[in-house]
Structures are given as structure tokens and as C-alpha cells.
Amino acid sequence: MSESTKNSLEKILPQLKCHFTWNLFKEESACYDLEDRVCNQIEFLNTEFKGTMYNLLAYIKHLNGQNEAALENLQEAEKLIKQEHAAQEEIRSLVTWGNYAWVYYHMGRFSKAQEYIDKVEEVCKKFSNPYSIECPELDCEEGWTRLKCGGKHIERAKVCFEKALEEKPNNPEFSSGLAIAMYRLEDKPQKQFCINPLKQAIELSPDNQYIKVLLALKLQKMNEEAQGEQLVKEALEKAPSQTDVLRNAAKFYRRMGDLEKAIELFLSALESQPNNGYLYHQIGCCYRAKIKQMQRTEESAAGRNGKKIEELREYAIDYLKKALEKGINLPNAYSDLAGLLAQNGQHREAEEYYQMAFSKELTNAERQQLHQRYGNFQEYYMKSEDTAVQHYLQGLQISRPSPEREKMKHQLQNIIEKRLSQNAPNSWYLQGLARKMDGDLLQAVECYEKELGRLLRNNPSGIGSLFLPESKLDGGSEEVSHGTCSSTNKEDREKLGRGGGEITVTGSLD
Template sequence: MCSVHWLNQPGMGNNAPGTHSTTIEKSLESRLQQLKCHFTWNLITGDESLDEFEDRVFNKDEFQNSECKATMCNIQAYVNHLRGQNKAALKCLEDAECFIQQQYPDQAEIRSLVTWGNYAWVYYHMGQFSKAQAYLDKVRGVCEKFSSPYRIESPELDCEEGWARLKCTQNQNERVKVCFEKALEKDPKNPEFTSGWAIACYRLDYWPARQDSIDSLKGALRLSPNNSYLKVLLALKLEMEDENQAWELVEEAIRKAPGETDVLLSAAKFYYKTHNADRAIQLLTKALEYLPNNAYAHYHIGCCYRSKVLGMVHRRETAFNGNQMRFQKLIQLAVDHLRKAEEIKEFLEHSCSYLAGLYAMTNKYEEANYYFQKEFKKDLSPGLKQLLHLQYGNFQLFQMKCEDKAIHHFMEGVKIRQETKPKGKMINKLQRIALRRLSEDEFDSEALCILEFLRELNEEGEQAAKEAERGLDAEKAAPSASLHENGDE
């Protein structure tokens, strides 16, 4: 597990000078803790490993913040340090300084405070305390102009913290929004601050609570009319109410920024949602030119081809001989990309169960069973575990003709204490199997066991419902804690 408490370990690097006393080190660390930078923002929290953090920030997250190159360099420096690659971290910080000079020549000092703070922390961990102090002095030289030694309130610093948290954290959207709101209080018409605030509002539409970000995105676009990423986000919000305008926004964004991966990936999401898998595949393939080993791009291409396969099955097009070759080709394309994704990054959600289902369609049962077993090894939520038991039970029942194994998995899925659609389907399947077997043999022990199991399950459900009702009576005034939960799971 990786967390920020690693950072409070002086002398992590080589050449830690033995002549410096513990008192000097503690004094230096005390000043470092006052800095506003990636080392003091607690960007890695909970049980997330460094591998998971790095993968999410640089591979999974569509938002690349391509306009703020210094921000990405600082984040890469922070990750490199955590990897023990301090020389590489210093090189990233040099790049960040160059980008700041290019992008903000009139604000270079104040925009460099975060980078200088990161420099100080890296040198401190390398045991090069004099260099760490030199960067502390640079920070102090700017902050003292505002009557503060190492920490000042500045919209530029609030903005930089907002970008860092937007890129690096999953569940801090409210805090991200506050960072940009603080910046906007000082400079309400700043395009960069407004863009960050709008993106935070967009994220908040999905977690933790819904709010309407359309006006926020439109306001940000008025100040940043060439921001293609904002256009795609707005299109994703407008997709249900004005698909024509949404489509125009997406196509304009792609024309203006044909090589920006966050635009390509988000635009692909738009087309997938609007049932245009071919266009989504085209954009994802373009993104792969810039991200050849990105597991998520391969995964989403595989999902697009899989949706085309399922569409043919649903429309019964596979029954016609002329479509059989196309059907097989689509399956192979879906398999190729999903396997590539799985090779690059194991245990992507649904990847193995999707592969198993595709192999089952082509009667490759050994391969299908292999990927089902691989999916069972994943750390799945109760709802996903139930869905997997349903899928594997169906595989055993219809493809492998092994009713006993199917019954076992349906029962295992039903035992999971969560009410979902897959659970209801498994209960129905068990009832049908039991009744069919009893119609053939009224003393069938397996069928009688299934019915007894379902009877006990029903009694437990009724008891749980009564207890829940008593709990509701005791807390009538309490609001629902699951207002925004997905009822399907």
C-alpha cells in the first residue's frame, strides 16, 4: 500500500550527509510541511497502491490536462519520486519550469511555487539538504512579499491544487470545486479557473450527487471557446436533450483537436452512448496511435465490437449464411482487443467475462471456461459476483450441458445477500429446473433440495423485510441513504 506517510522519511535517497543533526532535519521538514505542493496535498489516500494510482492518473483517466503541461510534469515528478526515481523526478521538474516560463511569462514566480516546493521535497528525501533549503528560500522570497514565509493564499495556487486533485483523486470532487471557486473569487472571469470549475461540476454530476453542470460548461466555453475537451463534456451532457447540437459540438472538437487523446476518448464515449459503435471504434483507433499500449483504449474498442456482435444476435442476423463470416470477424476483433487489454492490464472489470462469452459463441469452450475462472479470481462487488454466477451457470447449462454445475452456481449466486436482477433470474431458473425434474420424477432429491433451499431463502427474505420495516418505523424522520444508488445492483 502506498500513502503519503512514506514522505515523512528523511534521507530516503543516497548520500544523506551524516554531519546534519536530527534537529536540523526536523526543522527543515517542519518548513517543508508548510508548502503547498504535491507532497503535502495527500493525493494518494486509502488502500490505493502506487501501481493503481499511476495507472489511473496516466492511463485510465481520459482527462489529460494537455493545456497545462507544467501540471502534468509536476504530477509525473511526484510519481517518479514515489518510485524511488529521484533523478527522473528532477528532470520532470526542470521541464515544468520551462513550460511555466513559456505559458505564464508574466506570472512565472507565483506559478513556480508548487514546482519549487516539489524540488525542495525531492532534494530533502535525497539527503541534499542544502539544495532543499535553496528551494525553500526561493519560495520564501516570493511569499514574504505577501507577509507569509512559506504559504500564501493565491488564486494561481488554488488553481494548481485544483488541477492536481482533479487529475489525481477520485472522490474529492467537492474539494476540487472549492479550489477553483476560491480562485474565481479573486478573478471571476479567468478562463482557466472557470474551465477547472466547470470540469469539477461535470464530475459532480456523477459522484457524489447530481447537479446540472450544463450552464457551468456553457459559461466556461464562452471564456474558452477553443477548449475542445469542454465541448465534448457539454455534448455528453446534452446528448439526451439535444443530440444534434451535441453531435455538432463533438465533431467540431475533433476537427479542432484531432490529436488530443482526452478529446478522442471522450468523443468515443459519446458515440458509444448514442449507438454509433463504428465512429467510436474509429476515434479509439486514432487514440491508439498516441497511446499504443493503453489497456483502456483496447478494452473500449473490444466492447464496441462486442456490442456489434450482440446486436447481430439480438436481430437474429446470424441465422443468415451471408452474415456468418461478418459475425465471426466481429467476434475475432472483439476478442483480439479485449485480450490485448487483458495482457497489458489484468483484471479489468468485465474483460474476462466478456471474453468468456465471446469464446462460448464460437464453441471454444475450453477458452471460455479459462476466462470465466479468471473472472472469478477478481475482487468483485456482490452484484457483479451474482452476475458472474448467472453467466457461468448459463454456460454450464446451455453450452456444457452440465445441469448440476449450473444449479450449483445459481444457488451460490442466490446466496449472496443483495437483491439484483441477476438474483431474480437465478431464482426463476432454479424454480423451473426443479419443477421440470419433479415432473419427470416426483422423488427427485436434487429438485426437492432446490425447492427447500428456495423456501428457506424466501423465509429469510420475509424476516429481513419485517426487520427493515421495524427499522423504518423507528427512524421515520431519517432520509434515505441510498437515494442515488443504482437499483440494478
């Protein structure tokens, strides 16, 4: 085919509505376990949804350099669309044909690519547009694809389903998609209220067991756990092998505190997804939670459960290591494992996993949690308070409210109070930093002044006599609330306390 034909294809292909033009993945690489999850869903989904998953699988195969396999998946998608959507075959096939055109183009088979572009054009011209049209079925296809890709795609998936429902408000497929998207967005900063969409989706799709479990999880959060458990039991009875049902049912029982049941369900899911790192990680976390449960009992305090705890810890370590071997890339998977290794006395190996976690691309929440965990490791296992303090301070600089932030404030204050009681170097400086992070600039200044006074008093050159009154040269530490200040007058301190000035403090920890 001539160069001009190739150039023509390159102008047309970006206009097609399909996986190749939806900008799904950065750097043309899919999530590590996405292919495994898609294959599993193809096995357990209703036939009417399988065409959508085969289309996504074809795109993943292409990204992995398996274009022949991609064509086979597109053939399956085409066949299923004919079976399940005979009345809408042409419209429902537009995404598949677009994918065909792109795959053939990448294979250098330009005449075949043109053949599928012609098929798209033939349909779209009926709607006065040569290569793409607006219709709810195409929005739905994009919505399901983005839902399966997860992460940043969920918000866009929600928009796709909302747009589709504007045209067909009682469509079960569109309604289910919107309910799932809203459920997944509920933990985002602008929370979605998904209880009614979930109930409506179940009304329209009573055989959709996955949505039943999502509703159960939502009810559990609303303190309606008994009603939620009934839905979970019903879903498990009707879909005992559907992996996404098993995974979310396990999550329900883990939150409920029934860790044995959660592990049982995660293990069942693992039978059909043996390479899924997420499942190994969840099982490891369940064993870790069992250890915490046992450590809270009086028997454990008496040392009677020590052997059982060691056994559970080995299980947890084994599953978490397998999760990493299977390719899971969550920073907390590394720090979860590191914490268990530290408890097991394997401090060098724990340090290695913590450093692996720090090397990952981290969100603010992940970085804050990691600083707290690593600071805890340094303080209690490595007996390095200075390193612990550095990490608590770094974690506290991330202003995001969280349980980890409260823990770091408490842990840092304990260290400071111990050092103040010992009149240790830098103790007032640390207290000043803590006060500054709490927004109390007036007390922060007083603390810094006390640290400066200590440094001047203890300097062997006698320089303190030039700056401090005689009464202060031999003075000891004072409580912050009763401290007196010499280098900043009261009016200036009050100005700082009202936020009228900015304090920048530099220094190193002894």
C-alpha cells in the same frame, strides 16, 4: 549537512503545498496508465496548462524511482510558468519549488532542498506565512492534479475549483476545471448538475474542445443528440489528434449505436497512446456490441452471418487480451473476455479469467455484475445449475438496484419453477430464499414449511409420521399462494410477514 538540518527539513517539508503533501496515491504507487495519459496531455494541451502536467509527471517519475527524470520535468514546468504566467511567476512556481525540495530531500541533497525551501519562504513571508499561503492559483493547481488522478480525487478537485472561483468567478481556467469535475461526478450517488457549468466554461474558453465533447455527452443523455453531435463534429474538426477529445467522441458514437465510427475514433486515439489498456478494452467492447447487434438481425437467426460473427468475436477477444497485457485492472475487463471465450467454446480459459476477476478488489456494483455473469456462464455453458444458483443468490444479497439484479431474479425464478415442476429437492427452500430477498417473509415461511414437509415425508426412517398428519404424509407439492402450514400457526406467520421476526436459514443445495 548535519543531522539537525535534516531534522529541520523534515519538519518544514510537510508544510509545503505540493504533490508530495496532497496524499495522492496509496502505497506510493500511481495508476498504471497515468504516466501515459499525462505525457499525452502534455503533447496536445495548450501551453498554459503544460506546467501543471509537468509537475504531476515529475511526481510520477519520483514514485517510479526516477528522480533525475523528475528534476528534468520540474525544469520544464519552471520554464513554462515563466513563459505563460510572467505576471504571477512567483505564486505559480510555489508548487514546483515544493516538489523540487522534496525530490532533492529524497536524493539526499539536503542543501539543494533547503535552497528551494528558502525560495518558497521568501514568497510566503510576503503574505505573513512562512511556508504556505492560500490563493486561488494553488487551489487550481491542486484541482487539475486531482482531476487527472481521477477516482476518489474528483470530489476534492471540485472543492478546489469552487474555492478558486470564490476569489475569481470569471476565470476561464477555474471555470473549466469545475465543469469537468462536476461532469465526472454526475454518476455518483449525489448527482451534480453540470450542464450550466459546462456551458459557462465554453463561453469563457471557446477553444477548449474537450469541454465541448463533454457537453455533447451530457446533451445526448438529455435526448438532445443532434445538438450534441454538432458539438462533437466541431471538436473533432478543430482538435483531430487530441486524445481526450477522440476518446469521448468515440464514447458519444458508441452510445449512438454507430460502432464503426466509435472504433475508428478509438483506433485514432490508440495511435498516440499505444500502451493504453483502456483504449484496447473499449475497442474490444465495441466489437462485442457489434456481435450483439448482428445476432439480433433475422439474417443472423438464419445462420447467414455466422462467419462474420466469429470474425468479430476473434477481434474482440484479441483486443481484450491486449487490454490486460497493457495493464488494465478493471474486473469487468476480465469478465468481458471470459464471456466471449465461453461463446467461442473455450470454457476452461473462460473459467480462468472469471476467477481472476473474483480475485480483484471489487465494489458492490462490480461484485454483483460478476456474480450474474458467472452464474450465467455456469447455467448455460457449464450446465451447472447448482453453481449458477449459488452465484445468483450471492449477487441478490447485494441489495443495490441494477439491471444485473433484475436479470438474476428472473434467472433464479426460472430455475426454481423448473425444479418445482419436477418436485426436485430444495426447490421450495430456494423459493423461500427468493421470497425472503423480496421482503415477503410470510410466503418465505410457507415455502420453508413445504420444504420441511417434503423432507419429513421422504425420510426413510418414517420420522414424518411423528410430525405430519396422515393427510400430509402422501401429499404432493402445493402452490405457494394456496399452501397450508403446519409447523407455524397463522398468527406467528402474520407477525413474521409484518417484519416482527427474523428468519435465519442455513442449508446446502443438492
